[in-house]
Amino acid sequence: MRSIRMISPIALALCLAWLGCDSGDPIAPELFPFNPDTLDFDEIQSLGYGEYVQPLLAYRNVFNTAGSEPLTRLAAYSWNALFEGSNDNSATVIPFDADESLLIRCAEGDCIAPTGPVPIPYPNVSALQDDEVAYIRRWIESGAKNESGDVPFADAEVLLYVCNQMSNRVAIVDGERMQIIRYVDMMEVGEGMMTKPHHTAAELDGTAWYVNLISGDGGTPGGSIVKFSTDLTMDPSNPAYVLAREVPPVGEGTFETPGMMVLDPTSEKLFVGRSFAAASTSTGIASVNRTTMEFVEYATLNVMHPHAIGVSTNGNWVVTGSLEGNNRINVLDAETGDQVDFLEVAGSPLAFVQFAMSPDGTTVVVTSQTGSKILFFQVNPDTGDITEDGEVAVGDEPWHPVFSPDGSTVYVPNRISDDVSVVDVASRALTSTIGNPDGGDAVFSEPHGSALSADGSMLFIANRNLNFGLWTPPYPTLDGDGAPLPNTEFGNVVVIDTGTNEILSVIQMGKWASGMSIYDPR
Numbered sequence: 001m002r003s004i005r006m007i008s009p010i011a012l013a014l015c016l017a018w019l020g021c022d023s024g025d026p027i028a029p030e031l032f033p034f035n036p037d038t039l040d041f042d043e044i045q046s047l048g049y050g051e052y053v054q055p056l057l058a059y060r061n062v063f064n065t066a067g068s069e070p071l072t073r074l075a076a077y078s079w080n081a082l083f084e085g086s087n088d089n090s091a092t093v094i095p096f097d098a099d100e101s102l103l104i105r106c107a108e109g110d111c112i113a114p115t116g117p118v119p120i121p122y123p124n125v126s127a128l129q130d131d132e133v134a135y136i137r138r139w140i141e142s143g144a145k146n147e148s149g150d151v152p153f154a155d156a157e158v159l160l161y162v163c164n165q166m167s168n169r170v171a172i173v174d175g176e177r178m179q180i181i182r183y184v185d186m187m188e189v190g191e192g193m194m195t196k197p198h199h200t201a202a203e204l205d206g207t208a209w210y211v212n213l214i215s216g217d218g219g220t221p222g223g224s225i226v227k228f229s230t231d232l233t234m235d236p237s238n239p240a241y242v243l244a245r246e247v248p249p250v251g252e253g254t255f256e257t258p259g260m261m262v263l264d265p266t267s268e269k270l271f272v273g274r275s276f277a278a279a280s281t282s283t284g285i286a287s288v289n290r291t292t293m294e295f296v297e298y299a300t301l302n303v304m305h306p307h308a309i310g311v312s313t314n315g316n317w318v319v320t321g322s323l324e325g326n327n328r329i330n331v332l333d334a335e336t337g338d339q340v341d342f343l344e345v346a347g348s349p350l351a352f353v354q355f356a357m358s359p360d361g362t363t364v365v366v367t368s369q370t371g372s373k374i375l376f377f378q379v380n381p382d383t384g385d386i387t388e389d390g391e392v393a394v395g396d397e398p399w400h401p402v403f404s405p406d407g408s409t410v411y412v413p414n415r416i417s418d419d420v421s422v423v424d425v426a427s428r429a430l431t432s433t434i435g436n437p438d439g440g441d442a443v444f445s446e447p448h449g450s451a452l453s454a455d456g457s458m459l460f461i462a463n464r465n466l467n468f469g470l471w472t473p474p475y476p477t478l479d480g481d482g483a484p485l486p487n488t489e490f491g492n493v494v495v496i497d498t499g500t501n502e503i504l505s506v507i508q509m510g511k512w513a514s515g516m517s518i519y520d521p522r
Contacts, residue, residue, distance in 0.1 A: 032059060032070050041135035049079050050147045053139050057082075060127040062103075079146040083153070091179035091507070092121060092475070095152050096235040098140040100183050102475055107133040112476045112484055120475070143235065153181035154232040158520045160451060161200035161209050162462055162493055167510030170197050170211055171493075172232075175453060175460070175518065178495050178505040184211075184228065188237040191224060192217025198275060199449075199515030201261045206230055206519050208243055208290075212258035214275045223256045225272060225286070227293060230519070244293040246286075255286045255295055259307035259323070260354050260515070263290075264334060266315030271334075273309040276323045285309060285320055287337065298337030302328050308366055310355030317384035321352030321366055329366070329377070331384040340384040345375065356401040356410060363389070363425065365410055367398035374398055374412055374421075376428065390428045394421035400515065402450040402459075404498070411498075413447030413461050418470060420447060420461055420496070434501050436470070443494050443506050445470035448513065454520035458504070459496040462513035466491070473508045 033055045044052060057063075058070075058077040065076045075081075083090045092102030105111045106125045128136070143151045158175030172182040186195045196214040203209065209228050216222025225246040234241050248254055259273035272286040272295075284297040285306050300306040300320050307323035317340060318332045327345040329352070332338065351369035358364070364377045364386075376389040395414025398421065402411050409431075412421040419435035436442040446464035453459075465471045469487030479485050491513030495505040 033074075034059075036060070036129070036132060041129075041131040044135060047139045047142050047145070048147055049139070049145065053136060054078065056128075056132055056136070060124060060132070062122045062125045062128065064123040083144075090152075090177070093140060093144055093152070094180055094183055095144040096141060096237070097183045097185075098137040100180075101140050104133065104137050104140065105475075105477055107136070110477050112478065143233075151233045153177070156181055156232060158453065158518070158522065159202070159206075159209075159230070160460055160493070160516055160518050161202060161211070162449070162509065162516040163197040163200060163211065163514045164491065164510035164512060165196050165198060165214075165514040166194075166466075166512040168194055168197070169510060170200060171509055171513075173460075173493060173507060175458065175520065178507060180507060180509075182232065182236055184236040184241075186211075186213065189226070189228075189242050190239075191226065194219040195224070197514075198258065199261050200517040201263050201270060202517045202519040203230075203290075204263070204265060204519075206521060209517070209519070210261060210270060210290075212261055212272060214257050216254075221256060222254055223258050223275075224254050225258060225261075225270075225288060225293070225295075227290070246288060247292060247294040249294075249296065255288075255297070258286070259305070260309045262309055262311050264311050264315045265313060267334075269311075269315075269334065271309055271311055271318050273307045273320060274305050274323075276305050276307060285318070285332075287334075296337070298332055300330050300332070301339055301342070302326065303330055306330075308352040308354045310357050310364060312379065312381055312384075313357060313359065313361035314381050316382065317379070319355055319364060319379070319386070321355070323351050323353065323369065325349035325351050325370065329386065331379065331386050333384070341386050343377075343386055343388065345388070350375075353398070354400045356403050358403050358407045358425070359405060360407055363407070365401050365403075367401050367412060369397050369399075369415075372396050372398070372414075372417075374401060374410065374423065392421075392423050392428055392430055394423065394430060395419050395433065399448050400450045402452050404452065405454065405456045409456075409498075411450060411452070411459055413444075413450050415446050415448060415464070418442065418444040418447065420444070420450075420459070422501070432501060434496060441472065442470035443492070443503060445492075447494075449516035451516050451518040452498075453518070454522045457498055459498050460516065460518065461494045461496065462509070462516050463492045463494060464512050464514065466512050471506075474506075475508060 058073045098104045156174040160173035162171045170184045174181045201210045213224045227244040257275040259275045268290045270288040286295045288295040303322045304324045306320040308321040310319045321329045331341040353367045361381045378389045395417035397415040398412045410423040422432045449462035451460045473490040491509040493507040
């Protein structure tokens with residue numbers, strides 16, 4: 001192991017009072033805690049930020065901090081500065097996940113300089129030596145903690161759980177910071193490869209969250225519903241992070257190819273629909289006990305692939321609709337699964353994608369993959385009797401709708417027209433459309449999932465970006481052969497100010513950002 005020459009803080013301060021150095025030049029060892037060229041970082045076991053990580057990043061000046069003397073440079077690389085955005089780099093270090101942290105990707109030569117206005121935040125990252133990169137990788141994998149053992153973003157309150165369906169993971173986004181703070185890889189939690197996480201749901205008290213997986217390991221037939229911890233100090237690959245998995249009835253298999261999910265706010269039930277990939281005989285929805293994760297299947301008469309699903313605010317009934325093009329909507333008793341009402345929507349076949357429930361529990365909207373409209377229904381909260389109550393033309397292939405907290409507005413992402421419709425509920429009218437800027441860079445590309453902050457001020461829209469790749473990610477990466485990955489390998493989440501309809505942020509995701517949910521206790 002190479003030797004290291006240390007200097008006391010007092011001596012360092014005295015030296016700095018008389019001397020300076022240009023940020024692009026190597027720092028003299030007597031002016032800095034250590035010279036990394038004299039260390040073998042593979043041999044260092046301590047992962048303290050202030051002890052090794054901060055001086056290393058500062059010495060190599062990976063942020064290219066211009067014109068600073070050594071002590072000033074050290075301050076510029078503080079843990080708070082790194083993770084709270086003063087260098088705008090916080091979104092690129094993801095605790096417990098070095099592979100998805102841009103700092104490591106760039107250090108290992110796996111990132112491309114963007115052609116747009118977003119610069120790579122580590123212009124000098126190539127100055128890091130191999131053993132130094134490996135050391136920083138270990139620090140990130142251990143939680144990227146500070147000297148006190150704090151894990152970055154463990155204080156996050158508003159949490160979005162966003163499926164990256166073809167990346168086999170779920171991104172956890174801090175809704176206030178508007179950045180990814182964790183990734184949960186389905187293979188690392190024991191579910192296998194290509195399980196296609198499709199939709200999520202979050203407990204109202206923030207104690208757990210759920211994801212459903214369309215496929216079994218490696219894309220094989222099957223599927224699962226998994227319950228996770230919300231502990232942000234825990235590595236998501238820790239076995240304790242998985243709180244429970246679905247428990248099928250005795251002698252039966254898992255609830256195969258689940259679709260949408262919705263929590264009953266009045267009980268421990270979680271209702272789960274079916275994906276279109278389900279077998280033709282799979283006509284039922286699941287009623288899952290969120291404590292035991294045991295489930296029973298409710299029949300959905302004359303409805304194949306009941307993907308769309310909703311539950312009344314009083315927990316009395318469940319509404320389902322088919323993604324297959326069957327225009328029948330069923331209303332079921334939430335406790336027993338018995339059918340309490342149904343209706344057949346007239347006209348051409350409609351592939352129902354998802355329902356949204358008004359806060360007062362009386363109005364339901366549903367989107368259709370085969371129609372450019374949303375349908376309104378009135379439902380008696382006590383009896384479940386359902387009647388049609390108008391429709392509003394929106395964009396092409398409306399996907400996951402969401403009501404504003406006061407029930408006055410419905411927001412609808414439109415998958416094919418690449419925009420978001422804003423619908424006034426009282427007048428049953430389209431009031432505005434939020435789309436890609438004329439002549440500007442596209443941000444909407446196959447909008448899919450949606451969620452709103454508790455106060456309704458921020459709208460989150462997940463975009464697949466899968467077929468045409470209209471959106472260009474700011475931080476593209478390379479494939480195994482060193483060629484740039486296409487745009488279609490990256491989805492995003494667009495954050496919208498609902499007061500102005502202006503775009504606040506675009507958060508880069510993995511492949512096929514799809515279903516999402518939000519926990520917001522404010």
